[in-house]
Amino acid sequence: MKQAIALAGTRGRSLFPGVMACAVVAAAATFLSEHYGAPVMLFALLLGMAMNFLSVEGACAPGIAFTARELLRVGVALLGLRITLSQVAALGWEPVGIVIASVVITITLSMVVAKALGFQGIFGLLTGGATAICGASAALALSAALPSHPMKERATLFTVIGVSALSTLAMVVYPMIAQAIGLDANAAGIFLGGTIHDVAQVVGAGYSISHEAGDVATLVKLMRVAMLLPVIVFAAMLTRSRLRSENSEATGPRPPLLPWFAVGFAVLVGVNSTGWLPTVVQTAGSELSRWFLVAAIAGIGMKTQLKELVTVGFKPVALMLGETVFLALLVLAMMRWAT
Numbered sequence: 001m002k003q004a005i006a007l008a009g010t011r012g013r014s015l016f017p018g019v020m021a022c023a024v025v026a027a028a029a030t031f032l033s034e035h036y037g038a039p040v041m042l043f044a045l046l047l048g049m050a051m052n053f054l055s056v057e058g059a060c061a062p063g064i065a066f067t068a069r070e071l072l073r074v075g076v077a078l079l080g081l082r083i084t085l086s087q088v089a090a091l092g093w094e095p096v097g098i099v100i101a102s103v104v105i106t107i108t109l110s111m112v113v114a115k116a117l118g119f120q121g122i123f124g125l126l127t128g129g130a131t132a133i134c135g136a137s138a139a140l141a142l143s144a145a146l147p148s149h150p151m152k153e154r155a156t157l158f159t160v161i162g163v164s165a166l167s168t169l170a171m172v173v174y175p176m177i178a179q180a181i182g183l184d185a186n187a188a189g190i191f192l193g194g195t196i197h198d199v200a201q202v203v204g205a206g207y208s209i210s211h212e213a214g215d216v217a218t219l220v221k222l223m224r225v226a227m228l229l230p231v232i233v234f235a236a237m238l239t240r241s242r243l244r245s246e247n248s249e250a251t252g253p254r255p256p257l258l259p260w261f262a263v264g265f266a267v268l269v270g271v272n273s274t275g276w277l278p279t280v281v282q283t284a285g286s287e288l289s290r291w292f293l294v295a296a297i298a299g300i301g302m303k304t305q306l307k308e309l310v311t312v313g314f315k316p317v318a319l320m321l322g323e324t325v326f327l328a329l330l331v332l333a334m335m336r337w338a339t
Contacts, residue, residue, distance in 0.1 A: 018063020018299075019071075021054055025298035026291060039208030042172065044294045048301020055302040068299030072200050073261035075292030079203070079218055080268025081277070081285035082211075091219065094338040095190050098331060099223045102194060106132040106327050107231065113322070117315050122146050123155055124319070125235060130163040131323040134225045135198035139163060141228060145235040162320045167197035168304055170324065171205045177328075178209065185209065187335060189216025194224070194331040197324075199261075204297050218265075225262045 025047045033040035054060040110128025111121040126146065130139035136159075143156040174196060178188040188209050196202045199221055206217030268285075271277065 014059075015063040015066050018054070018060040018065070019067050019295075020063070021051070021060050022048075022064060022067040022071075022295040022299045022302070025051065025301075026295040029294055029298065039175075039204075040294055041204035041208050041297050044297040045168065045171070045204065045301040048298035049304055051302050052304065055299075064299045064302050067295050068200075068303055069296075071292045072296035072300075075289045075296055076199055076203065076218070077261045077264030077268060078285050078289035078292070079215075080265040081272050081282050081289070083215055083219065083269050083272065085269060085273040091186075091190075091216065094335070095194070095220050096223060098190065098194055098334045098338065099220065099227065101334060102327060102330050103132040103224065103227045103231070105330060106323060109326065110319070110323050114319060117319060119315075119319075122235075122238065125238070126155060127159050127162070127316075127320050128323055129228075129231050129235075130159050131166075131197055131320065131327055132224070133228050133231060134221075135163045135167050135201075136160045137198075137225075138228055138231075141232060142235050145232050146238070158316055159320070162317065163197045164300075165304065166320060166324050167201040168300070170196045170328075171201035174328070175205050175209050178213075181332075185212040186216055189213040190220050190335060191328075191331060193217035193220025195324075195328045196221070199225070200293070200296055200300055203293055207293075222262050222265055 026044055029040050029043035029047055032043045055064045107125060107128040110131070111124035114124025114127070115121050126139060126142050129142045130136065132138075139156060139159040143159075174192055175188070178191055183191060189206055189212065192205045192209075192213070193202055193216065196205055196217075199218075202217050202221040203214065207214030272282065
């Protein structure tokens with residue numbers, strides 16, 4: 001028991017500087033947002049990117065990584081206290097159909113285009129899955145399920161960096177596109193949740209428009225996260241077929257098929273839908289979620305390394321950029337068709 005407490009204390013001391021750095025940026029972003037009327041998430045992202053040097057090395061690096069990853073997930077899970085099953089039912093069948101169709105079409109086309117560009121089809125599965133499902137988390141999950149290859153680690157690293165950079169760009173640009181083409185809050189939420197890669201950026205983009213758009217975007221995004229399960233099964237089947245011919249094995253621990261924060265979000269939505277929770281608990285959870293998400297966005301800004309994309313060549317960048325643009329156009333087209 002004493003040893004566990006000592007380890008927890010050591011862990012806490014190592015994380016404290018970076019967590020506090022993110023908290024300071026979150027407080028500054030909140031102050032600027034309240035005084036100038038701009039989205040708090042955008043302020044947190046820009047201020048975080050200005051402090052990028054803190055995440056490279058030094059005492060702050062572990063805490064920044066913890067905030068950008070773990071506090072983000074807690075914040076997303078707590079968003080379940082803002083949403084009820086009646087709101088989910090109100091979305092209708094269109095978002096579900098859009099999510100399923102967009103994931104299947106994007107991944108299939110990505111594998112075909114990857115082969116046409118001279119890559120293996122599994123590289124298209126990796127980048128297409130990251131683009132269509134949940135960004136870096138999907139890239140890591142799919143990488144663990146795919147067969148080992150000399151270039152696998154580099155491909156995974158590029159995909160994580162590329163999808164994070166494009167997701168950050170989409171967080172800033174897509175809300176402007178949604179407003180420019182006249183999407184209402186519900187439609188904007190479907191568009192943002194159905195197209196932006198990572199959960200954090202979906203949350204940031206959605207709530208930068210309105211609370212309603214943020215709630216819808218989060219729901220649609222978590223529908224995409226749930227698509228990770230069948231895609232992982234497909235990747236595992238592909239791996240087994242290659243193992244028979246190449247006698248190789250995928251190495252490294254496999255991430256969970258469904259992230260715990262998605263499960264936590266669903267559980268809290270269910271609990272919140274019962275009407276048993278006092279208003280003060282809902283309000284406190286929502287406010288805590290907001291602070292965690294703003295701090296996580298600041299941490300993601302600090303960790304963003306756009307310059308590293310320059311070293312990977314043009315074709316992989318073109319593939320991921322093409323996937324991102326295609327997904328956005330596909331979702332908009334399906335939204336237009338569904339209405």
